[in-house]
Amino acid sequence: MPSQYKQAFDEVGYVIIPDLIPPEARPELEAATARTVARTRAGQWPHRRVVGKQFPPFDTDNPDSWGVQHVMHPDLGEPAFAKWYTSLRNIVTELLACDEDALQMELFNILINPTAHDFALRWHRDAVDGTASPEEEMRVLKAAQYGIQWNTALYRDSCLYVVPGSHRVLRTPEQRAHSTDIAPPENPMDMPGAIRVTLNPGETVFYNSNILHCAVYDSKQPRATLHACMGSTAGGAARAGNILQHGLLWMKEERFRQTLDATGKVMLDRLIEMQESAGEEVRYSLKG
Ligand SMILES: O=C(O)CCC(=O)C(=O)O
Ligand SMILES: [Fe+2]
Numbered sequence: 001m002p003s004q005y006k007q008a009f010d011e012v013g014y015v016i017i018p019d020l021i022p023p024e025a026r027p028e029l030e031a032a033t034a035r036t037v038a039r040t041r042a043g044q045w046p047h048r049r050v051v052g053k054q055f056p057p058f059d060t061d062n063p064d065s066w067g068v069q070h071v072m073h074p075d076l077g078e079p080a081f082a083k084w085y086t087s088l089r090n091i092v093t094e095l096l097a098c099d100e101d102a103l104q105m106e107l108f109n110i111l112i113n114p115t116a117h118d119f120a121l122r123w124h125r126d127a128v129d130g131t132a133s134p135e136e137e138m139r140v141l142k143a144a145q146y147g148i149q150w151n152t153a154l155y156r157d158s159c160l161y162v163v164p165g166s167h168r169v170l171r172t173p174e175q176r177a178h179s180t181d182i183a184p185p186e187n188p189m190d191m192p193g194a195i196r197v198t199l200n201p202g203e204t205v206f207y208n209s210n211i212l213h214c215a216v217y218d219s220k221q222p223r224a225t226l227h228a229c230m231g232s233t234a235g236g237a238a239r240a241g242n243i244l245q246h247g248l249l250w251m252k253e254e255r256f257r258q259t260l261d262a263t264g265k266v267m268l269d270r271l272i273e274m275q276e277s278a279g280e281e282v283r284y285s286l287k288g
Helices: 004-012 026-041 079-087 089-096 134-142 173-177 240-244 262-278
Strands: 014-017 048-050 065-068 103-112 119-124 147-153 160-162 204-207 213-217 224-232
Touching: 004 014, 004 089, 026 065, 026 079, 026 103, 026 224, 079 103, 079 224, 079 262, 089 103, 089 147, 089 224, 103 147, 103 262, 240 262
Parallel strands: none
Antiparallel strands: 014 204, 048 065, 065 103, 103 224, 119 213, 147 204, 147 224, 160 213
């Protein structure tokens, strides 16, 4: 029998789960986050999500950031991130219904409030362009999912909006009209079926990246939300496009491997195998 969490995740496309940061891990994770965010805002971390650019590849045009990329990178020197990431294996295998030995390491970033500009992401599905034909959209929605992403809030976080259940169904003409242009919405609640997701500190939302979602970033509302994904090798190279567009060559370096424990190393090997099977070409999923 699937767990209640798994059932909700499959049916609604997202599920909120409390307390996935063990109390003993919390102080080091919070301290590592605070150092990392400060470093990014001070212009000392080049891998960031830049205000003005919604999706990869990120440019450097604006000094303000809405996210920190690659927090497990050895140049950051914060082992708490990989330690916590790999500790989520149990819940991920439950939600993905896969074996632990199929799990592959993927992305780990932090979503933060910009400090000088409000910013927003338009309504989107992570791997389907808003202009896709209904046939193309349906092809992606019907394909099996081999990965899961999550947001774990360190501060109360109400930035994310989703349309529950939309991970499995085509957009209605009205929903399509609200998710075709690259301009972010004036009011996310204009999207038919939209709800705003609020996470209390320590809560995690796992979501299917095909769910219609958008996000609004308020420069006055502190946000530090751990944003990561993991995949299963059962998908072969199915996740390669969405994952590799973030630029993961640094993960192939021996010095990154050296920072990981035995479990982390095995998960990393699976990512590298996927990358090697996918070839060199990197394609970006979304414009804007
Ligand atoms: O800010 C968020 O919670 C959502 C981010 C998002 O949708 C994305 O990175 O594609
Ligand atoms: Fe997204």
